[in-house]
Amino acid sequence: MPKSTMMCCVVGCSNSYRNTEGKSIIFYSFPWRPYEIERREEWISNIRRTNEDGTPWQPTKNSRVCSENFIDKKKHEHPGHPDYVPTVFPVCYRKRKADCTERFQRLLKRSKLNIEEVCPLDAGEDLPQIENVEFPVADKRFEDKCIQASYAYKSEKFVFSMERFEDSVATQADICFHSGTGNIPIATRDASTFTEGGELKIEGFCGLKSIANEKQLISLCGVTFLIFNTLLKTMNKATRQNISDENRLLLFLMKLKLGLSYSALGVLFQVHPSTAASVFKLLTKELAQKTKKLIFWPSRFTVDATMPTAFKVHYPATRVILDCTEIKCEQPFKIDHRNLLYSNYKGCYTVKFLIGISPNGFISFLSKCYGGRATDTFITIDSEFPKVLEPGDIVLADKGFPGIQTAINNSIIVTPPFVHGGSLTIEEVEISYNIASIRIHVERCIQRIKIFKF
DSSP: OOGGGOBBOSTTOOOBTTTTTTSSOOEEEOOOSGGGHHHHHHHHHHHOOBOTTSOBOOOOTTOEEEGGGSTTSSOOSSTTSGGGSOOOOOGGGOOOHHHHHHHHHHHHHHHTOOGGGGSOOOTTOOOOOOOSOOOOBSOGGGTTTEEEEEEEETTEEEEEEEEEETTEEEEEEEEEEEOSSTTOEEEEEEGGGBOTTSOBOOOSOOGGGGOOSHHHHHHHHSOOHHHHHHHHHHSOOOSSOSSOHHHHHHHHHHHHHHOOOHHHHHHHHTSOHHHHHHHHHHHHHHHHHHHGGGSOOOOHHHHHHTOOHHHHHHOTTEEEEEEEEEEEOOOOSSHHHHHHHEETTTTEEEEEEEEEEOTTSOEEEEOOOEETTSOHHHHHHHTTGGGGOOTTOEEEOOTTOGGGTTTSTTSEEEOOOOOBTTBOOHHHHHHHHHHHHHHHHHHHHHHHHHTSOO
């Protein structure tokens, strides 16, 4: 079917691709995945369409429901959200009170229960025993094996189910709790999940809603709420994703921090693994482009104004602390790529980059990535780092940068002294200690980068 001819299948709704062009109206297809059978049936039940001959209507692959039939004008993937199913319909869907009463009477008749049997009890009374009740079979395929029925007790709905396996029988009563809007269940839990205080114990991961404090966010994502909200504001709003913007960012950061597989992320966020992969890859490109300006070269005045006391004692003119680091990667397919990425120092395939921080710990320089075979001197010169230095700047580095002194003409590179004759003099030991005590800051910065598992 051409896209321009598709229209909303809700009775009384005239929205289509053609007459809503340029508007922020989204057309959703019915849930078709194997694990979404119950959700699709809820959609069909809420829409309540029938064919001309009176038979129940069934959607096709081309059937669509527009976003105007959802409370927040978009569907939601969380089962407890009001927009998990469409609930907003035209005036023609409104039913008379008599119809609702008749439907309730039919429900009681089908279940063969009396209204007195399910009425509330006074405190301290025992629950009534329901005897000689014929429970309807939920599915003919499970006849004599699995039966299930729904009943109303007090103001809530509970589902009684029984499964028979050879000579044993298992029973369970699930209570369905509802939100204040409509009849969309927030959660369905076994009655045994109540706490001693009578409160329902909700289990499971519900995205950002499950994170109660900043400590939990840091353990999952490695960022604070302040950084999380800052990144959230820089993101483009997604209109056709099956996941909210907050959970898109949470998925992205959890992938970086924990290195979870896309299948695991799909289970946690209730999306398909390919959707999780798409979210991560698109957000990687987007945030890399929008955050690259956060790494910049500060002025000499800014560096001096924020310099810690430890630097002022021995190296007050320090402009940057320099170091190269390597991150392990997979073995490349091509032989020439393997030659470039193999690191003799690490004994594996790595990517290598140059990082420079100001004395106060701010990352002020970051090079592009090189193969693990590249030397520190080559990366420093090729990344054009010497061009950002000013005359008189002091660069603190380790012993792997002796060859860059000629490239930084008017600046000074300070490295620990090399051993001559098998030992260091007392003066050289003191110099090594002074350099190491303040150069350790760049190692800590690199450590923070490497706590991310991706």
